[in-house]
Amino acid sequence: MSEMMRCIRLDQYGMAEQMYLGEAPRPVAGPGEVLIRVHASGVNRPDVSQREGNYPPPPGASELLGLELAGEIVDGDLGHADNRHGFAVGSRVCALVTGGGYAEYCVAPLAQCLPVPDKLSMAQAAALPETYFTVWTNVFDRARLGAAGNTETLLVHGAASGIGVAAVQIATALGHRVFATAGSDEKCDYAIKLGADAAINYRTTDFVPVVQELTAGKGVDVVLDIVAGDYINRNIQCLAFDGRLSMIAVLGGQTAEMDLLTFLFKRLTMTASTLRARPVDFKGAIADSLFERVWPLLNSGALCPPVPQQFEPADIVLAHQQMERAELLGKAVIQWV
Incomplete structure (x- = not known):
């Protein structure tokens, strides 16, 4: 095995054109880790933020971009207690990582690895970890969708994004009623095909009265928001009494004025989080929940993720450009094998 590997390099922050296909030393697995020969790497919006210099990797993480991947184990600490699934050399896995995913080889904590489902391709599996871990912890753990054992309603913004696709599909598969917003009729149709009960083109229609009509004036139990900004008050209007607002990104702005009186009157809860810097044990617990429930x-x-758009490593600039222009339906991956 060569000491070097192909990877996507980024020598300085900036535009997508700053990335290029180059080489780096192949990483070495440490305690509780495995070395994975990467077949496909997921492309996510946080990668764009890191490339621009707005989302630095946590201390100790690889400087290479990439937060998720699928491939086969070639080496590692397979006798570690975190090897809950009995992985061995050659096992097909997908994994959430803190960096380094845009490469032919990547090191991942065993606790953050899951077996590739038999019905899925490596490309499909590579598109799961970042969005599935994020959706599970923010919608089901923090916002408690269906925690009382009953069917609830979920409003998902950006339903054609990677996060949106995961949220719509997982919540629908678990029996919840899902409404969605997206920025075009094509994307709304896509959300419906994924399982959403209704989808609203936010560029042409005010989603607040539509949600109220769809819920007979009650409102939804949970909102998953990637927008923030002026969406905050509109989300408050959409929520039912005792509803929960889960915010995971601020694409619409970092500041907002809130209607606190309505927030109080409805007994609402707002939660917000990022996942990347959380410890391995925390992410491992999410992996365990996903393995049990999803x-x-x-x-x-019963749950079939769409096949992501696949790019050759040399086309990584185009992949990022299409993500920035919101041209993708669902996820994109870099295909190494």
Whole structure:
């Protein structure tokens, strides 16, 4: 095995054109880690933020871009207690990582690895970890969708994004009613095909009265928001009594004025989080929940993620440009094998 590997390099922050296909030393797995020969790497909006200099990797993380991947284990600490699934050399896995995913080889904590479902391709599996971990912890753990064992309603903004696709599909597969917003009729149609009960083109229609009509004036139980900014008050209007607002990005602005009286009157809860800097044990617990609740749906075919758009490593600039222009439906991956 060569000591060097192909990877996507970024020598200085800036435009997508700053990235290029180059080489770097192949990483070495440490305690509780495995070395994975990467077949496909997921492309995510946080990668764009890091490339621009707005989302630096946590201390100790690889400087290379890339937060998720799928591939086969070639080496590592396979006798570690975190090897809950009995992985061995040659096992097909997908993994969430803090960096380094845009490469032919990547090191991942065993606790953050999950088996590739038999019904999925490597490309499909590579597009799961970042969005599935994020959706699970923010919608189901923090915002408690369906925690009381009952069916609830979820409003997902940006339904054609990677996060939106994961939220719509997982919540629908678990029996919840899902409404969505997206920026074009094509994307709304896409959300419906994914399982959303209704989709609203926010460029042509005010989603607040539509949500109220769809819920007979009650409002939704949970909102998953990637926009923030002036969406905050509109989300408050959409929420039912005792509703929960889960904010995971601020694409619409970092500041907002809130209607606190309505917030109080409705007994609402607002939660916000990022995942990348959380410890391995925390992410491992999410992996365990996904394996218990979501992986059976993937293995049975009851949940079938769409095939992501696939790019050659040399076309990484185009992949980022299409993401920035919101041209993608769902996820994109870099195909190494």
